Amino acid sequence: MLKIANKFCYYLKNILLPILLVATIYIIGYMFQRLGKDMFGANLMEFVSVVLPFLLLMIILIFNTFLKHDNVRNCFFYNFTSLLVMIVIFIFCYRALFDQNMYMWHKYTYKINFNYFSDQLGPTKIMLYVLSVANILLIIEGYMKKDKKKEKVKLNSKKVLGTAE
Amino acid sequence: MKKFFAEYIRIIAYTSLGLVFVLASFYLVINYQHSEEVAKKLYISSTESNYLSYKDKLAKIDNNLESFKTKKIDNKNIQRLYNKLLTCSNILKKDDGLANLKTNNYYTSYDIYKLGNNFQSQVLNVCWAVHLSYLSSDEVPEEFKEIAPYIPNTVDLASNQVLSALDEIENNSSYFYSTNITSATIRDYLSSDYTAIAKAYSGFADIVLNLSEFINNSEGGQDA
Numbered sequence: 001m002l003k004i005a006n007k008f009c010y011y012l013k014n015i016l017l018p019i020l021l022v023a024t025i026y027i028i029g030y031m032f033q034r035l036g037k038d039m040f041g042a043n044l045m046e047f048v049s050v051v052l053p054f055l056l057l058m059i060i061l062i063f064n065t066f067l068k069h070d071n072v073r074n075c076f077f078y079n080f081t082s083l084l085v086m087i088v089i090f091i092f093c094y095r096a097l098f099d100q101n102m103y104m105w106h107k108y109t110y111k112i113n114f115n116y117f118s119d120q121l122g123p124t125k126i127m128l129y130v131l132s133v134a135n136i137l138l139i140i141e142g143y144m145k146k147d148k149k150k151e152k153v154k155l156n157s158k159k160v161l162g163t164a165e
Numbered sequence: 166m167k168k169f170f171a172e173y174i175r176i177i178a179y180t181s182l183g184l185v186f187v188l189a190s191f192y193l194v195i196n197y198q199h200s201e202e203v204a205k206k207l208y209i210s211s212t213e214s215n216y217l218s219y220k221d222k223l224a225k226i227d228n229n230l231e232s233f234k235t236k237k238i239d240n241k242n243i244q245r246l247y248n249k250l251l252t253c254s255n256i257l258k259k260d261d262g263l264a265n266l267k268t269n270n271y272y273t274s275y276d277i278y279k280l281g282n283n284f285q286s287q288v289l290n291v292c293w294a295v296h297l298s299y300l301s302s303d304e305v306p307e308e309f310k311e312i313a314p315y316i317p318n319t320v321d322l323a324s325n326q327v328l329s330a331l332d333e334i335e336n337n338s339s340y341f342y343s344t345n346i347t348s349a350t351i352r353d354y355l356s357s358d359y360t361a362i363a364k365a366y367s368g369f370a371d372i373v374l375n376l377s378e379f380i381n382n383s384e385g386g387q388d389a
Contacts, residue, residue: 077179077182077186078178078182081182081185081186081189084186084189084190084193085185085189087189087193088189088192088193088196091192091193091196092192092196095196095200099200099203100275101200101203101204101273101274101275101337102203102337102338103274103275103278103334103335103336103337103338104335104338105338106275107335113338115338116338116339119338119339120192123188123192126185126188127185127188127189130181130182130184130185131182131185133178133181134178134179134181134182134185137174137175137177137178137181138175138178140174141171141174141175141178144167144170144171144174145171
């Protein structure tokens with residue numbers, strides 16, 4: 001049961017991450033347009049600071065997928081927390097785009113609540129960065145365990161050879 | 166040594182994950198609470214006291230102005246005030262104002278905002294600033310010196326009430342707007358914002374009503 005839940009969390013968070021990145025770029029694009037900022041010009045660093053945590057986590061995810069780090073893949077707590085974070089960011093994007101009960105949604109003609117969304121950027125960045133760090137730490141831990149296992153196997157094989165002689 | 170570091174790294178990873186878990190859970194809960202709060206609609210019944218009293222005042226203003234119309238008053242200052250009060254009475258009865266609110270209906274925070282915004286743009290900016298503010302100036306005609314002093318304070322009060330209510334609605338994108346355990350029992354934001362705006366309308370109608378009564382009872386008038 002836990003294995004199924006773990007796989008569900010793992011795949012769903014992987015699907016949600018690029019979708020949320022696109023949604024964030026969409027909102028940020030309009031936000032920059034309203035403020036008369038050039039996204040790829042003078043304000044590139046501001047744009048990068050928003051997109052970077054998403055990209056970092058995506059790169060780590062790709063890294064995990066290709067190198068098959070079971071330590072991260074099988075960690076239910078990590079996958080569940082990641083999914084929870086994705087759901088929260090999804091709620092941020094959804095409310096910024098569609099929650100008409102907030103006055104700021106009506107104020108600007110873009111039909112996006114920039115005020116609400118920019119308030120959520122801080123926590124979004126924090127959560128994504130910490131997830132990335134936790135992921136890297138779990139990978140390192142996985143490598144250390146692997147080394148330990150290899151050493152044990154070597155020792156065992158030496159013992160077996162010794163007894164055979 | 167390697168085992169120790171592996172365990173240590175594991176602890177750090179899990180602790181940071183725990184912190185993220187708590188943060189995400191907090192945002193999940195507060196967003197739910199906040200969305201519920203901002204989605205709350207206000208039901209305004211036909212027996213709502215502020216609305217009824219406002220309508221009552223408007224009817225009295227109309228009566229006084231009608232009654233004044235039948236009198237022959239030579240005083241130009243009073244005639245001038247009558248014309249201004251007539252304009253104000255029409256503004257107070259306009260479609261976007263409190264007078265034409267559809268009762269027995271649900272209103273969102275944006276509807277209440279528009280009501281308050283109408284008070285600022287029509288009642289304060291046109292009725293008060295353009296037509297009646299001369300009563301608070303130094304060149305107030307002699308006839309009105311008795312009633313003039315109390316008017317600016319009432320207008321200020323109404324204006325401030327509406328401003329704070331509008332500020333609160335404008336800031337409903339922030340989490341402070343959401344009801345917490347303490348404020349749930351003390352105030353309902355939308356209801357209190359509506360009350361503040363309705364009282365401002367009512368307060369301004371009081372000014373117009375008192376002025377209409379004043380010109381109606383002014384000396385020198387003769388029945389036609």
